[in-house]
Amino acid sequence: MTGGSNALGGKVWKFGDNINTDLMLPGPWLYRSAEEQAKAVFINNRPEFLREMQQGDVIIGGFNYGMGSSRPAARSLRNCGVGFLLAEALNGLFFRNAVNFGFRAFECPGVSTAFEEGDRAELSIDDWTATNTRTGQALAVTPIPPMLLEMMLGGGVLPMLEAKGLIAKRNVGQGAASTV
Secondary structure, eight states, X not given: OOOSTTEEEEEEEEOOSOOBHHHHXXXXXXXXXXXXXXXXXXXXXXXXXXXXXXXXXXXXXXXXXXXXXXXXXXXXXHHTTOOEEEESSBOHHHHHHHHHHTOOEEEOTTHHHHOOTTOEEEEETTTTEEEETTTOOEEEOOOOOHHHHHHHHTTSHHHHHHHTTSSOOOOGGGTHHHHO
8 A cells, every 4th residue: 555544455447437326326226225235336237346346446437427316326335345436537416425425536637547457556645646556657636625535534424423523423223334
């Protein structure tokens, strides 16, 4: 890893432009539990994804990643074990859901051409860089405002508010941890 307290790395899975939330979390799974939704990520367009991915693997996307509806696709990506997502450009609604659900999703110009499927990507939030360990190429990741980063790294908006004592803690025994 690149070092620092906010460094992550994993195998790259590449996706193109205009990946919509319907591909990440298909409609028939919308009314199921968060745990069940995590088992349906990319099931229709990349059925091998969940069988082959490892905890911490990385998604590299193109432009307008996360377009479409406000369904909780970012939560499903987090819950199935994706370590982080880097895209040329993120759809605004998807990005805000990523923040709210504590999923690391960032814009990184040039990322779609700097990585190949199967490469290893390392991300350092401390210095806002993404590195391809195969080629050594490092790219600048677009920083996000500190308050949004705090929510994202803190597990999302509800866990952050709980930690600050601004809302009552949820009862984890009732599945609260999976509904964030």
